[in-house]
Amino acid sequence: xxxxxxxxxxxxxxxxxxxxxxxxxxxxxxxxxxxxxxxxxxxxxxxxxxxxxxxxxxxxxxxxxxxxxxxxxxxxxxxxxxxxxxxxxxxxxxxxxxxxxxxxxxxxxxxxxxxxxxxxxxxxxxxxxxxxxxxxxxxxxxxxxxxxxxxxxxxxxxxxxxxxxxxxxxxxxx
Amino acid sequence: xxxxxxxxxxxxxxxxxxxxxxxxxxxxxxxxxxxxxxxxxxxxxxxxxxxxxxxxxxxxxxxxxxxxxxxxxxxxxxxxxxxxxxxxxxxxxxxxxxxxxxxxxxxxxxxxxxxxxxxxxxxxxxxxxxxxxxxxxxxxxxxxxxxxxxxxxxxxxxxxxxxxxxxxxxxxxxxxxxxxxxxxxxxxxxxxxxxxxxxxxxxxxxxxxxxxxxxxxxxxxxxxxxxxxxxxxxxxxxxxxxxxxxxxxxxxxxxxxxxxxxxxxxxxxxxxxxxxxxxxxxxxxxxxxxxxxxxxxxxxxxxxxxxxxxxxxxxxxxxxxxxxxxxxxxxxxxxxxxxxxxxxxxxxxxxxxxxxxxxxxxxxxxxxxxxxxxxxxxxxxxxxxxxxxxxxxxxxxxxxxxxxxxxxxxxxxxxxxxxxxxxxxxxx
Numbered sequence: 118x119x120x121x122x123x124x125x126x127x128x129x130x131x132x133x134x135x136x137x138x139x140x141x142x143x144x145x146x147x148x149x150x151x152x153x154x155x156x157x158x159x160x161x162x163x164x165x166x167x168x169x170x171x172x173x174x175x176x177x178x179x180x181x182x183x184x185x186x187x188x189x190x191x192x193x194x195x196x197x198x199x200x201x202x203x204x205x206x207x208x209x210x211x212x213x214x215x216x217x218x219x220x221x222x223x224x225x226x227x228x229x230x231x232x233x234x235x236x237x238x239x240x241x242x243x244x245x246x247x248x249x250x251x252x253x254x255x256x257x258x259x260x261x262x263x264x265x266x267x268x269x270x271x272x273x274x275x276x277x278x279x280x281x282x283x284x285x286x287x288x289x290x291x
Numbered sequence: 292x293x294x295x296x297x298x299x300x301x302x303x304x305x306x307x308x309x310x311x312x313x314x315x316x317x318x319x320x321x322x323x324x325x326x327x328x329x330x331x332x333x334x335x336x337x338x339x340x341x342x343x344x345x346x347x348x349x350x351x352x353x354x355x356x357x358x359x360x361x362x363x364x365x366x367x368x369x370x371x372x373x374x375x376x377x378x379x380x381x382x383x384x385x386x387x388x389x390x391x392x393x394x395x396x397x398x399x400x401x402x403x404x405x406x407x408x409x410x411x412x413x414x415x416x417x418x419x420x421x422x423x424x425x426x427x428x429x430x431x432x433x434x435x436x437x438x439x440x441x442x443x444x445x446x447x448x449x450x451x452x453x454x455x456x457x458x459x460x461x462x463x464x465x466x467x468x469x470x471x472x473x474x475x476x477x478x479x480x481x482x483x484x485x486x487x488x489x490x491x492x493x494x495x496x497x498x499x500x501x502x503x504x505x506x507x508x509x510x511x512x513x514x515x516x517x518x519x520x521x522x523x524x525x526x527x528x529x530x531x532x533x534x535x536x537x538x539x540x541x542x543x544x545x546x547x548x549x550x551x552x553x554x555x556x557x558x559x560x561x562x563x564x565x566x567x568x569x570x571x572x573x574x575x576x577x578x579x580x581x582x583x584x585x586x587x588x589x590x591x592x593x594x595x596x597x598x599x600x601x602x603x604x605x606x607x608x609x610x611x612x613x614x615x616x617x618x619x620x621x622x623x624x625x626x627x628x629x630x631x632x633x634x635x636x637x638x639x640x641x642x643x644x645x646x647x648x649x650x651x652x653x654x655x656x657x658x659x660x661x662x663x664x665x666x667x668x669x670x671x672x673x674x675x676x677x678x679x680x681x682x683x684x685x686x687x688x689x690x691x692x693x694x695x696x697x698x699x700x701x702x703x704x705x706x707x708x709x710x711x712x713x714x715x716x717x718x719x
Binding site: 136137144147158182185187193271273283 | 306307309310312313315326327329330333334338340355356361363364366367370411412413415427428429430431432434435438439441443477478481482511513575576663664665682684685686687690
């Protein structure tokens with residue numbers, strides 16, 4: 118299983134699409150590693166500076182419909198090679214969400230009010246998230262405040278994360 | 292129990308239900324292109340599993356960057372080409388026979404009502420126009436599809452959109468789908484199948500239905516679906532005439548793939564197209580939609596007509612009816628990319644290509660190209676493109692570029708005027 122958790126990058130916008138996560142011109146790369154310097158290169162978000170804000174981050178918290186648009190699995194891969202294995206959002210686009218679990222990564226959905234609270238309490242401070250995968254819990258901490266939230270994963274999604282992805286699971290079963 | 296078409300297709304294809312909400316489906320078609328497939332092929336080789344579940348059910352095309360523009364795209368093409376040959380995939384389309392996948396594969400008769408289809412491409416939802424369940428997937432799902440012929444989905448939830456009324460002059464399928472997305476939003480159909488119903492659909496060609504279903508994913512939908520009818524049978528007839536004794540028999544058979552009248556929907560929306568105007572997007576999301584008249588006069592540098600949304604013959608014909616006998620504005624770079632060789636050939640034979648050339652358009656070979664900023668019309672920073680494609684995302688056609696999505700007719704009128712303009716101006 119991949120390691121989950123670490124410093125959090127807050128992206129305060131809905132509908133961040135996969136072209137923003139990794140532009141199409143890099144889809145000609147065959148190696149995942151080549152995607153690394155281009156993550157979030159075209160993100161349209163006021164005040165966001167990719168080189169400054171992405172440094173040492175291992176988790177993303179964002180709003181609604183993250184990963185909409187193209188089916189490119191290069192989006193989760195670009196996150197993966199940057200050490201980001203978990204994205205927390207109010208909801209995800211279907212293909213992106215499936216791609217995350219298919220790669221053994223975590224796409225965690227929390228209610229809108231919880232996401233609001235996360236942005237309110239932690240959004241502007243240096244924050245770390247710890248992931249308790251067995252008990253489906255996230256603990257956010259910025260040194261001043263610590264908050265723990267439960268989340269729900271379907272048994273299938275959990276199985277994929279444990280199996281390391283869908284290829285492993287399907288190959289053993291079908 | 293009453294069922295939707297998606298539920299019927301799921302029930303007929305289920306091979307496993309490993310968890311209550313997960314349905315593993317048998318696939319009738321796995322489509323492949325050179326951008327998302329090579330990584331799957333590489334991974335299968337690395338795992339010592341370089342096999343395909345059924346070479347007859349896999350169809351492959353080099354379409355996104357063709358001809359190759361550099362070593363990297365040449366390598367992607369080569370990996371797909373070598374793989375197709377190695378596994379005896381006879382329906383493989385390369386230079387000379389290739390075109391934009393979601394225009395080419397329907398044209399070849401590869402889809403039937405009731406089919407399950409996946410491809411590593413989000414606009415796979417296009418094929419739902421034939422009454423199929425067709426969904427875009429990532430490379431991992433594609434890899435398992437290639438190897439095992441199965442894919443997992445959540446149990447389908449459907450929303451029904453009833454399209455009623457008569458579209459006014461200058462309003463086409465593209466305007467209707469932009470109107471629908473503008474109404475429900477880019478997240479409005481996430482994890483749902485959109486069923487398109489109503490007299491507007493009954494009167495629509497298969498090409499227009501594909502335009503509608505193509506953009507279902509822009510509202511987040513898993514698939515867009517139209518119910519099979521006489522129009523579906525007529526389109527498919529050259530491919531199925533050996534299988535059915537008459538069109539009537541084919542229609543009877545296809546009718547098993549229709550939603551029951553009392554099927555349950557998550558949401559039902561009635562959408563009257565009678566009051567619709569030609570529409571255009573104004574921001575970086577496909578649900579940011581305005582009437583063209585409110586955007587009139589907006590500066591444009593390039594007009595692009597093509598793509599899996601609007602690169603079919605009907606689209607070219609629609610644009611040509613506006614362009615005929617006119618010249619495009621000197622500030623405009625006009626690009627036409629017919630979506631497939633057959634579209635191109637027919638447009639040559641009927642004189643449509645000549646209309647475009649005489650008007651000052653450049654005509655390219657069939658390819659996805661500029662739509663996703665990969666080749667054949669990438670924008671410079673600050674430039675604006677009036678485009679018949681499906682996505683206006685920031686940077687999509689080139690970093691710093693701006694895209695306004697519109698119908699082929701509006702794009703043609705815009706090319707003539709040099710600024711965003713309503714097509715009825717030129718079709719009076």
